[in-house]
Amino acid sequence: MHIPRACHRTACHTAVTAAAIASTFTSAAPTATAAAVSASIHLPAVGAGWDYQLGGAYTPPSGVTVVGRDRTATPAKLGYDICYVNGFQTQDGEKSLWPAAALLKTSSGALVGDPDWPGEYILDTRTAASRAAIFSVVQPWIAGCAAAGYHAVDIDNLDTYTRFSQLSQAGNYALASMFINEAHAHGLAAAQKNDAESCALGKSTGFDFAVAEECAYNNECASYTGVYSVVLGIEYSSDVSASTFKDSYCKAADRPKSLIYRDVDLVPKGKSGYLYTPCQ
Secondary structure (H helix, E strand, C coil), rough: CCCCCCCCCCCCCCCCCCHHHHHHHHCCCCCCCCCCCCCHHCCCCEEEEEEEEECCCCCCCCCCCEEECCCCCCCCCCCCCEEEEECCCCCCCCHCCCCCCCEEECCCEECCCCCCCCCCCECCCCCCHHEEEEEHHHHHHHCCCCCCCCCCEECCCCCHHHHCCCCCCHHHHHHHHHHHHHHHHHHCEEECCHHHHHHHHHHHHHEEEEEEEEECCCCCHHHCCCCCCCCCEEECCCCCCCHHHHHHHHHHHCCEEEEEECCCCCCCCCCCCCCEEEEC
């Protein structure tokens, strides 16, 4: 299970347009019948109560109608369900699921791991062939989210290009476009996960709404709310106190209308360390 991390930043990234991305890759055709499927795509309600349950599923608090869970979990079925998929790096213990062509390597041939998350390896978005290898693994997961009854996908680690110099924004967003097309073909909305500096690019690439970790802590909520009509925000207890969350973050004019405060491990209710506080 992948647990959220603090946002990573670099000083500057080269801007990439959606048109440039389109010229970068050859998209795999969506496997689902796409006729009129766009009519079935809908977004979470603006300002809806929501919960992020990547650390384990449990009965959400009263008032919650939007729930994010891992792709291996059953949807909550309280109104709107979001399926978490790690599409830009591996999960701990899942390296064997990935073809060699999908994994980023150093010049000496060693796999590139995430130093903050031992056991997770970075996926190689640099070429059409490597993106096709990644897509071959993720496509059935997206289809599985739809079959399970989810309404949207939350594909994590879009921002690996900001943390690993071998990668580029163009390559990551080319792969993102493939994921978005596949999600839409199955009637699923697609959420941009983090990467605040690139929200305009994310929107033009096809993302429908955003899931933003720590945008208030990083003073970047306006980057999301200025672009997307629906933004689901999460702030973590490892960053700020509950009082700062309620007295400052919840009162900010540019905050996501759906904003929650959670323990960084996102443990289920009843487990030690569990925290959940909404702004509403």
